[in-house]
Amino acid sequence: MSQSDGADAPVDAVVVGAGIAGLSAARELLAAGLRVVVVDKGRGLGGRIATRRIGSAVCDHGAQFFTVRGRAFGGIVAEAHAAGAVVEWCGGFARPGSLGPETGRDGHPRWRGVRGMTDLPKQLADRLTAANDGRCVVRTETQATAVAIDGDRVVVETKGGHDRILARGGILSPPVPQTLDLLAAGNLVAPAAGGDEPETIATLRDIAYDPCFALLLVLDRPSRVPPPGGIQFDPADGGPIAWLADNFQKGISPIPALTIHADAAFTRQHFDDPPEEVTALLIDRARAWIDGDPATAVVAKSLHRWKFALPTTIIEAPLVAVSEQPPLACCGDAFAGPRVEGAASSGLAAGRWLARVLDRG
Ligand SMILES: Cc1cc2nc3c(=O)[nH]c(=O)nc-3n(C[C@H](O)[C@H](O)[C@H](O)COP(=O)(O)OP(=O)(O)OC[C@H]3O[C@@H](n4cnc5c(N)ncnc54)[C@H](O)[C@@H]3O)c2cc1C
Structure with a gap:
């Protein structure tokens, strides 16, 4: 096992989570010349x-597109665009009442991955691991089971990869309830709220997320979704569909395939219902955009439950430090701004913070 694995000798930084926040944090750490394990x-x-692929269909089942408003994330997107990983999709989406095009168009660019949304994080990870001398290692299928502090080291216990990673500092980017579980398993916070815990931890405990069902349907013919292939529903429309997209029109699937997101109220109400029942309810509500009888037009389906889909509380700080010595911070889309761009900006801020603290130390 080499030193850069972090398993037998401390690396500079360990990042838990290779979502857009964790990868963005690693980008800053690497730029500061540090050795990083993600x-x-x-x-x-x-x-x-x-x-996700279903047969030959390709469907985005989490984030559907992203927008770029700030310079920091703009830099990541510009690199990904230059590398051919992301393209502009459209300037707005259709409204549910119409079968006409882009009635919700505001002209602000919506971006997508060229072959699917994962092209963005994949390109970012490729840059991290290719453009350096092994200073950044990204390990998938490696679950952190506890995050602790031992003297001046952050210790991440894992299963599926190495047993433990020792680092001079750490960044935790999972959804906050999962981060709190990791900290509790490492005895850095209590398992539940109460007592006289620091205000920072109490702040983290207040962060909640909406759940979301994502239903993927492969069709035997083109859908009736109007250009540019996405419909954004308003909560005032009454639900239960929040978003509906045709991945073929979007340009990522070689055959017609829909992504349907349920709203939070419906998802909460039906979260533990049998998947077949939830699927049937959602197909029924999506009939207007499926050409023909769904019994024959839908040739494959898959239902996914996102437990922590979108944060309902966004705290103002772009990161929260759980420990200063050794430095350990949380980041992600619940910090300083939601969505893909908010998560990336939070990760970049956390990476810069950790690099600064390690540099001082
Ligand atoms: C259904 C849905 C639709 C959405 N639509 C949009 C959209 O259209 N536009 C938009 O901008 N945003 C959208 N979002 C939100 C966007 O996807 C998120 O805000 C963003 O991707 C969050 O990134 P993150 O890095 O903070 O967290 P995540 O992407 O959740 O990354 C956290 C990572 O941590 C890993 N992890 C968790 N626990 C552990 C552990 N114990 N050990 C190791 N790894 C662990 C996870 O596997 C995950 O990869 C949507 C989200 C969902 C779910």
């Missing part, structure tokens, strides 16, 4: 930026 429990990279 671990993710998933088989692939990207977390809630997720693309």
